[in-house]
Amino acid sequence: MIRVFEPSITYKDKISVFKALSRNNISGTSPIVKDFEESISENFDREYCVAVSNGSVALDIAFKVLDLKEKDEVILPSFTIISCLSAVIRSGASPVFCDVDENTWNMSLENVKEKITKNTKAVLMVHTYGLAAEAKKISKFCKDNNIYLIEDAAEAHGQNVEDVKCGSFGDISTFSFYANKHITTGEGGMLLTNKEEYYNLAMKMRNLDFSKKRFLHDNLYWNYRMSSLQASLGISQIKNLKNVIKNKIDQGTYYLELLKNYEDCLQLPLKEYQNTVNHFWVFGIVLKKDNIRDLIISDLLEQGVETRPFFWPLNLQPSLPEKYLSKNSFPVSEYLGRNGLYIPIGNHIGKADQKKIVDLLIKTIEKRSTNA
Secondary structure: OEOOOOOOOOHHHHHHHHHHHHOOOOOOOOHHHHHHHHHHHHHOOOOEEEEEOOHHHHHHHHHHHHOOOOOOEEEEEOOOOHHHHHHHHHOOOEEEEEOOOOOOOOOOHHHHHOOOOOOEEEEEEEOEOOEOOOHHHHHHHHHHOOOEEEEEOOOOOOOEEOOEEOOOOOOEEEEEOEOOOOOOOEOOEEEEEOOHHHHHHHHHHHEOOOOOEOOEOOOOOOEOOOOHHHHHHHHHHHHOHHHHHHHHHHHHHHHHHHHHHHOOOEEOOOOEEOOEEOOOOOEEEEEOOOOOHHHHHHHHHHOOEOOEEOOOOHHHOOOOOHHHOOOOOOHHHHHHHHHEEEEOOOOOOOHHHHHHHHHHHHHHHHHHHHHO
């Protein structure tokens, strides 16, 4: 079975974790966690970083720190992971969906502008699948209009927009370090900011508000701590980030070469956009024939190739509370949700595997397109 992804764990990563174990301090209070936070801060040009247990709670804390109210609106792309929606709703604010660009699969500034109202208090900008959003444009717009910007850079470790690093655009930015990310700690996340007040409040929220005296708590907060074992892996992973990204770019470029003659039946990801190179966190494709995607996924799995469907749009999620249901459709998000999938990419495969995957993919598409 060729898996859609496998974590890139090196011998040096294992040594780093073993050293943490040998120090006999494996909780979230270990100085190793602080070392990881400082390493992220240095590598991503932020003043303050708060390590947490996963990327979803990093978003939760980000919105709680902003103290949004019930009528405050947060604009976010419909085409993204449900953690983004959950964080907005749990904050007490109201989610307002926007569609995404049909070529980049990211929210654009124009998508955002279409949804601005007098109640807009924040924009949640997500970099999707390894290609950065229009971060400079959206960031400037938010600053000019006194709107908070939350940046979800979970899929953009090491990505730049021209000379500015993803993870440094938001009033608060977040990372996930899930097993399939360019930097992984198995599970884990990070909140990044340049504002000391946000940092101080996030630290309290992460650790049950143990802020004055032990077992005396002014607020009912959470235990969102990251363990030192996770942090030790992250410290080592950062050192290999450039190699991971280079390999992903090389593999993505090779896929584009193998598939360039099949754009009559496939939409391929952009190699670059506005001077930003795609890092191919995943290699996504969109089938131009509607409603055969699930059959393709099933057929490839039977032939030993694991794939994954694209995000299902947030506006169509069965868990979406009725009061947030939109009368609007989001045609690009919905089209991508029905017809998009991503194929294996990462250090666990080589060029021979990529060629085999493409051969099987094209044969399967041809078969299903004829039978449909």
